[in-house]
Amino acid sequence: MVRRNRDSDDNERPARRKQFKRPGNEDNETPAPVNPSGTLDIRNKMIRQLMYAKLKRSKSKTKLQERKARQKSGEPKEEPKTIEKKRKRDETWVDEDDQEALDDITNDELNNYFTRKADGSQPKLLLTSQEGFPTSFTNKFLKELARVLPNTTYFQRRHHPIKRIIKKMNKLDYTDLLVINEDHGKPCTLYISHLPEGPTMKFRLTSAKLSKQLRSNRGKSCAKLTIRPEIILNNFNTRIGIRVGRLLAALFPHDPQYKHRHVITFHNQRDFIFFRHHMYLFKNDKKVALQELGPRFTIKLKTIQRGTFDAVYGEYEWMHKPKHKMDTERAKFFL
Amino acid sequence: MTSNEKIPIPKMNRSRWGHPLVFIASIIGLAGSSAVYYAQIRARQKARNTFLEQSFYKEALELTQGYKPITEKLVEPIQPLQVDTTSKFNILSPLGAQKMQHDDVIWSVLNGQFCSYKQQKSKTQIFCANEYNLTGLCDRRSCPLANSQYATVREEKGILYLYMKVVERSHYPKKQWEKVKLHESYIRALKQINEHLIYWPRFVRHKCKQRLTKLTQYIIRTRRLMLKKTAKQELVPIKKKAERRETRHEEKAFVAANIDRAIENELLDRLKKGTYGDTYTFPVNAISLDEEDDESESEDEKEEEEEGENEQESEEEVEYVEDFDESDAEDMEDMGDDDIDEELIKALPLSKKRPLEIEYESVEIPVRGAERAGIIYCYATRNSPDDEWHVDKLEFKASNQPERYLFYDRELRRKSK
Numbered sequence: 002m003v004r005r006n007r008d009s010d011d012n013e014r015p016a017r018r019k020q021f022k023r024p025g026n027e028d029n030e031t032p033a034p035v036n037p038s039g040t041l042d043i044r045n046k047m048i049r050q051l052m053y054a055k056l057k058r059s060k061s062k063t064k065l066q067e068r069k070a071r072q073k074s075g076e077p078k079e080e081p082k083t084i085e086k087k088r089k090r091d092e093t094w095v096d097e098d099d100q101e102a103l104d105d106i107t108n109d110e111l112n113n114y115f116t117r118k119a120d121g122s123q124p125k126l127l128l129t130s131q132e133g134f135p136t137s138f139t140n141k142f143l144k145e146l147a148r149v150l151p152n153t154t155y156f157q158r159r160h161h162p163i164k165r166i167i168k169k170m171n172k173l174d175y176t177d178l179l180v181i182n183e184d185h186g187k188p189c190t191l192y193i194s195h196l197p198e199g200p201t202m203k204f205r206l207t208s209a210k211l212s213k214q215l216r217s218n219r220g221k222s223c224a225k226l227t228i229r230p231e232i233i234l235n236n237f238n239t240r241i242g243i244r245v246g247r248l249l250a251a252l253f254p255h256d257p258q259y260k261h262r263h264v265i266t267f268h269n270q271r272d273f274i275f276f277r278h279h280m281y282l283f284k285n286d287k288k289v290a291l292q293e294l295g296p297r298f299t300i301k302l303k304t305i306q307r308g309t310f311d312a313v314y315g316e317y318e319w320m321h322k323p324k325h326k327m328d329t330e331r332a333k334f335f336l
Numbered sequence: 337m338t339s340n341e342k343i344p345i346p347k348m349n350r351s352r353w354g355h356p357l358v359f360i361a362s363i364i365g366l367a368g369s370s371a372v373y374y375a376q377i378r379a380r381q382k383a384r385n386t387f388l389e390q391s392f393y394k395e396a397l398e399l400t401q402g403y404k405p406i407t408e409k410l411v412e413p414i415q416p417l418q419v420d421t422t423s424k425f426n427i428l429s430p431l432g433a434q435k436m437q438h439d440d441v442i443w444s445v446l447n448g449q450f451c452s453y454k455q456q457k458s459k460t461q462i463f464c465a466n467e468y469n470l471t472g473l474c475d476r477r478s479c480p481l482a483n484s485q486y487a488t489v490r491e492e493k494g495i496l497y498l499y500m501k502v503v504e505r506s507h508y509p510k511k512q513w514e515k516v517k518l519h520e521s522y523i524r525a526l527k528q529i530n531e532h533l534i535y536w537p538r539f540v541r542h543k544c545k546q547r548l549t550k551l552t553q554y555i556i557r558t559r560r561l562m563l564k565k566t567a568k569q570e571l572v573p574i575k576k577k578a579e580r581r582e583t584r585h586e587e588k589a590f591v592a593a594n595i596d597r598a599i600e601n602e603l604l605d606r607l608k609k610g611t612y613g614d615t616y617t618f619p620v621n622a623i624s625l626d627e628e629d630d631e632s633e634s635e636d637e638k639e640e641e642e643e644g645e646n647e648q649e650s651e652e653e654v655e656y657v658e659d660f661d662e663s664d665a666e667d668m669e670d671m672g673d674d675d676i677d678e679e680l681i682k683a684l685p686l687s688k689k690r691p692l693e694i695e696y697e698s699v700e701i702p703v704r705g706a707e708r709a710g711i712i713y714c715y716a717t718r719n720s721p722d723d724e725w726h727v728d729k730l731e732f733k734a735s736n737q738p739e740r741y742l743f744y745d746r747e748l749r750r751k752s753k
Contacts, residue, residue: 083592132565160565207586233602259612264603270593273586277595281603283616289600299586323578 084271087332093239102240106247110199114176114251124176124252126150129158129166131182139183142209142296146179148225149265149278149295151254153179163310170196177252178310181206191300193248194310200318201310202248204274204300212295223278223295229254230263230278237269241319242336245274245302263294272334274300302336392523399526400545443482447474451481468499468513470543477539487533487540489518489547494555496525496548498532522552 034042035056043049080086095102106112114122128147130139147155158166163180170178175196182190188209194201212223232253237246249267266277278295306315321327321335387393446454454474455463462474468488471478480486484503489496498516505512516532518525525548533541607616718725 085592205582207583233599235598235602259615264599266595266599266602268593268595268598271585271589273589273593275590275593275595277599279599281599283603283607286607286616287604289603291596291599299590301582301586323575328578328581 084332088334089332091239093241095238095240095243102243105240106243109244109247110195110197111247111251113197115247117255123254124152125174126153126177126179126252127166127170127175128153128155128179128181131180132158132160135181135183136186138186138209138211139181139188141211142188142298143181145211145223145296146181148223150179150252151226151229167194167196167309179252180310188298190303192310193252195248195251196309198308200244200248201306201308201315202245203303203306205303207299207301209298210296215293215297217293226263226295228258228261228263229256230261230265231257231259233264233266233268235266235268237336239334239336241302241305242269244305245336249274265295269336272301272336274302274336276300396523396526399523399530400549439482439484443476443479446479446482447476453481468501470540470547478543485536485540487536487544489529489544489551491551491555494558496551496555498529498544500532518548522548525552 036042041049041052041056043052106115109115114124128143128150130143135143143155147153156166158180163178167178177196177199178192178194180192180194181188182192184190188206191204191206192201193204212218213220230253232250234246234250237243246267246269253265262281264279264281266275266279268275268277276296276298277293278297279291279293281292282290284290302319302321304320305318307318308315319335327333327335451464451474453464453466453469455465456474457463463472464474464478466480467490468480468486469478470480470486470488476482480488480501484501484506486501488499490499491497496518498518500514500516501512502514505514516528518528526545529541529544529548533544606612
């Protein structure tokens, strides 16, 4: 038999019988003893849990009330803060009429292409892998790329040093060299070297998907692109961005054939350039339908080197150096 | 050194590294087949064979034979006298005697108590970390500290040196080791060792020559590796944290980019600006359904039917789509929200998935492999009515979908057809 001390302070202990608390009667009850750190002070787990659930409900209720009040009052909504909006305006940001940038562009190595001079205007690309033999996925990826990028040849690189390849390419009037290196079976780096003394850019290649793997394509691989597609270059804002954008644009021939409705996009977002290949259809003047064909991948700029590929003696215009803390700021982008 | 008699060449045991050329050949054997490589292998084998016949090679063989007296004329050096003195630390006794005793004392201390160079990582073998050690083992004979007369061969930046330590210099720690630069040629270096260590104990001499051999092979290997591409390639470590961060940033950037919408906006902008010219016209009230309109209907990837709405420049015609595919319906945006649609389609039977049956004029375009594949439909365009059809995309779609699953067994299917 247990003796009950009637004189003891019963009030401190929580009630023996759990009263079934209806969710409607919250205003009448005393609020749960809440710690300054936000936790409840009740030692009984079941009751503590109940109290906590109640607390949460009341909080969300107040929030909802505030929200409704805000909506009713008709205040202008705050814009959601995105990293793009927080981005600081660089000195390198190019506005529309930046004279310096324009001058830069006119004296570019890629100028030949953009002013449609005879030697530069029709791009001829050579696509290779790294030294040795590419693995299966990279092989497929390379062959797909060779089909999507117009006027490309996939050349098997068998221990040929790049400089020798470049020499030969100059004789055969190629304009661009693309080299894809791989790591652990997946393509990991892309070098684009514009040939007649153009800049070489190294990109880090990620999330490569073949056209077979795209769901919208229904498991079929992409056919060879015999026509000239349209190009979209989005968000290349800074000086470096313009340089990269021009190099990428110079891979494709002039005068796109609009009738065939192919579009290749390089979309830059937070220094990641997304490559997409779509076929589009205007349903009316406000709606477009897109179907994704062709491979997709993301590239991120690592280095820009002046002149054709020369890893040792080349002059690097820009390098991404994580050691020197180029990555520390969340809202700082280079392209 | 070279005797007048013809000494038969003893069969050389194939050491692990063998002849350097063999090493090359084995590497090449792994490098994949191509005519060039085989030719190189053959050339090298030939070179190796000619090398093996050279006289200096035979000399080298002789020189490296261990424990053999250098010349028959020289007399074996006498072991130094072991003077037995009562007091171990007798300074006045002859140096020779002192030497042995002193060494013994040192060895007893190092072996028994503590030596900082002693490495016993495995149960069977004790190693010596001293840089001047000849064999690398912790041994009475190999310990450079416990032997006042000692010699080693060491390599510094690709050049081999013979280091010698004698009793006479034991009081000058700074000048203790005499450093002799060995010849670049292996055989001459062997001869040098023989000259310098002429009256030295056989063990030291032999081990020095062995060490010389090993080091020259090592140097050859490093040189070859340096010339190879793999040495020029810089191995860069993958930083896990940085990688993780990058992938995460990429995912977030992808979400923020909303690429499809961006592309659509861009295309619409271009349309507005007029870059497409007169290719697209979107009539506001396209209710009239003339026969001409039917014929000049536009082609559609998604097999969408909005008659008269997408009139493209006369000549694109589509073949077929009798049924809607569910998958296509997913791709497309909201169809049929416009009033125009509803008006047009009023006349036609409507069901949930809108199977619109429209009759087209069928054009037969020869497609390779059509007989085998059965009925093929395709998307084709042509620049003008006189031009040839250019096939853009093939659709392997049967006209009546359900039949596809009627006969799972191929044989039955073939019979039914």
